[in-house]
Amino acid sequence: MSNTYDLAGKFAIVTGGAKSIGRAIAELFLANGCGVCIWDADRAEVPGARSALVDITRSDDIRRGLAELGDAQRIDILVNCAGYLGRATSFKDHDPGDWQRIIDVNLAGTMRVTQAVLPRMLQQRSGRIVNLGSLAGREGLPGITAYSAASAGIIALTKALGREIASENVFVNCVAPGPIDTDMIRDLGPDVVDRMIQDSPLRRLGQRDEVAHLVAWLCTEASRFNTGAVFDMSGGRARS
Template sequence: MPRTALITGGVSGLGRAAAVRLEADGVKVITLDVADGADLVVDVTDPDAVQAAADAAGPIDVLVNSAGVVGPNVPLWEVPIDGWRRTFEVNVNGTFHTCRAFVPGMRERGWGRVVNLASMAGKDGNPNMAAYSASKAAVIGLTKSLGKELATSGVLVNAIAPAVIETPMNAGTAPDTLAHITSLIPMRRAGKAEEVAELIAWLASDKVSFSTGAVYDISGGRATY
């Protein structure tokens, strides 16, 4: 029986690439996004709306948390309070809301895969991106905790930490910041969404069986630990 995946932020960027890749494996994909064109138009920062979407979607086998925002590109002392809060609302609370809504069904059925999109920024910290870096570090911590909680349940939870990837989300990143974080990549180029999607597809499959609570770098060599 074909499995079903729900992908947040599934209309563009990494979410869209993941949807195309999973569909190629025969997975039924449901996209959840605030943008028009999503199967479920839902704001992940709204826990009631996320829960309602989970109730409406039916059984979900794979959850890919790709919805995210870059947040303010300024030194920490210039970060507006609402910008800091918004970054955490989407990147951290949104991931929490979807996991809280969809994981119980996976536990009941004894099989599931959760793939959370973190970032190298959550491990290294990018200058002038304090809110983004801190929020992605929180996603890593959430993944490690939830992975351990579900370790014997048949539900595996892993995170991916990409370096800078060519996606619409990075279109709003300040050019000097983008140039800096790209210069840290030994391959001397940004990654492609399709390259990340390959890793997502593996983590969403039966092929991964002895990994949970882990963080997989896809960084063109940038990763140092």
């Protein structure tokens, strides 16, 4: 896509930016003049971006990541994109260790990072936070019950925090994708992916750059009356 966004001079932290949707967001930000630091548990090699090894389930990692940026670094944008889907299974058979990790990465991790970064935005009296949720959090999808619950928590967090800090000129929004063509989705297996495609009115998976463009727009002044909102990205699949 050739769309451009006025992000020149801004600085963003993108969690989960080493690959997939997070990487697409980081690359689009960089292409539009935004400085980027990627926080990921895996090493990120994105040309032009700074990076730090940050496991968002570990508060010490998050504190270290902020310390490496320095106290003087302005943070204009936070994109909470790090996520973990786990395996598709019935809830009665879902290993507790796995569903606990889903909650810890997706919901608790988003909360940890946001709580750590938010004071800088409040001090600046400006900022944009975009949380990546999921269609599963809006509707509840069988076979990925824990992921649905964690995503629903992200949506509720977005709505509540967006209302709480709107007067501080810090806007919080959520993008809730349906199935996007990523390794995380493909790893569910071809039968599951085929059903996802058949359930989509557009009869395809979404593309990671399509998600990135919506996130970028939410971080510009064009989106200056949106906070506490959840933006569908499901190709018409969402029913609520």
